[in-house]
Amino acid sequence: MLKQFFWMCSGADTDILQQSSKSEQTKFAGIGGTVFFTAVMAFIAASYALYTVFDNYFTAIFFGLVWGLLIFNLDRFIVSTIKKQDNKWKEVLQATPRIILAIIIAVVISKPLEMKIFEKEINQVLLEQKNDLTLANKAQIANQFTPEITTIQTEIEQLKQEIATKETETNALYNTYITEAEGTAGTKLLGKGPVYKEKRDKHDAALAELQQLKLDNKAKITEKESQIASLTILQKEQETTTQPIIDGFDGLMARINALNELPWLPSFFIFLLFLAIETSPIFSKLIAPKGEYDYKLNDIENAVKSWVTQKENQRANVLKTDTTLNEAIYNDLAEEDELYNYKKQKAREILQFQADAFYKSQKKIIG
Structure with a gap:
């Protein structure tokens, strides 16, 4: 039963094989087994690849099954259409398009399995890429808010500088009327004379202005600090909103690119393995001599052609x-x-x- 199933997978005429030798039956059973297990590997590879896209088991299995059946049908068609001829070069020329198609299928099948085999290494590469993207994202968002925040901080410093300048001026007036009272400067007359009173009045007026300036600028500074706080909160919110996009940066294309960042030699040997599996039925038919099955099939085809x-x-x-x-x-x-x-x-x-x-x-x- 299993042998007949593999005969069907090889695309051979089961009626002719029933009447052929054991060696012929075994040869086509081996070819059919290779075609069948290649389709199984295609199903597994496609299911994994589609799971990374849809993140749903049922969807991935369904489309993976469709893909596996498609590969099975293609492989069966490729093997069944290669006919043994008396000229080897004609056989090679006949098989060349099918070999090219087999190479393409091998690439498509091997790539998802490579991603699964090197999943941990790919995750490490993706983590590094996500970290770089996070830093770059924060820098880009910061570039949107930094100019405005810097401008407001400059205005705050200017307000504080106004207060400091006014304090320096008020302190100077304080020293002026004190030294006038002590007689160490100004008129150098000891006591609180008219000049002292004039200088004291200037200091008191400046002190009142300083206190008013402090009140006004403090209110302005508080308002501007609130603006900075609001901008900072808005910046953090934008970072939080965009971070899930970066966290979700692990789709199929991202994993393929991450796989390309890894050393190429292991991936290349895995590709060679699947290439050998995919092309082995073709090369086995090319290398094998013309057997009993081929002669009987040729006889039937010639009889039909003659008729x-x-x-x-x-x-x-x-x-x-x-x-x-x-x-x-x-x-x-x-x-x-x-x-x-x-x-x-x-x-x-x-x-x-x-x-x-x-x-x-x-x-x-x-x-």
Whole structure:
């Protein structure tokens, strides 16, 4: 039962194999087994690849099964269409397009399995890429908010500088009226005279301005610090909103690119393994000598070809004979007086009918 199933997988004629030798049966069972297990590997590879895309087991298995059946049908078609011939170069030329197709299939099958085999290494590469993307994302978002925040911070520093400048001015006025009272500067008269009073009034006015300036600038500084806090919160919210996009950066294309970052030699040998599996049925048929099955199949095909050729020749001869007979018959009829007189009479009736019809139509027109 299993052997017959593998015969079916090889695309061979099971009726011919039933009547062939054991070696022929074993050879085609091996070819069919290779085709079948290649389709199984294609199903596994496609299911894993599609799971990384859809993140759903049922969807991945369904489309993986469809892909496996497609690969099975293609492989079966490729193997079954390679016919053994007497000329090896003709066989190679016949198999070349099928070998190219087998290489493409091997690439498609091997790549998802490579991603599964090197999953841990790929995850490490993706983690590094995600970290780089996170830093780059934060830098880009910061570039959107940093100019405005810097401008506001500069305005805050200016407000603080106004207060410091006013404090310096007020302290200078304080020292002026104190030294005037002590007699160490100004008029150098000890005591609180008119000059002292004038300088004290300037200091008191400056002190009042300083206190008012502190109140006003403090309110402005508080408002601007609130703006900075709001911008900082908005920046953090934007970082939080965009971070899930970076965290989800592990799709099929991202994993393929991450796989390409790894050393190429292990992946290349895995590809060679699947290439060998995929092309082994083709090369086995090319290398193997022409066997019993091939001779029997060739005999059946030649018999059908001969029968079809005979039928085509027979139909051509029948047509040729019929044409010759028709020409002879019509030539004989052309020489008969009875047929000539009959056709002449009918032609005269047609001309009379046309003349009468023309006369009637003209009469109606003239009125």
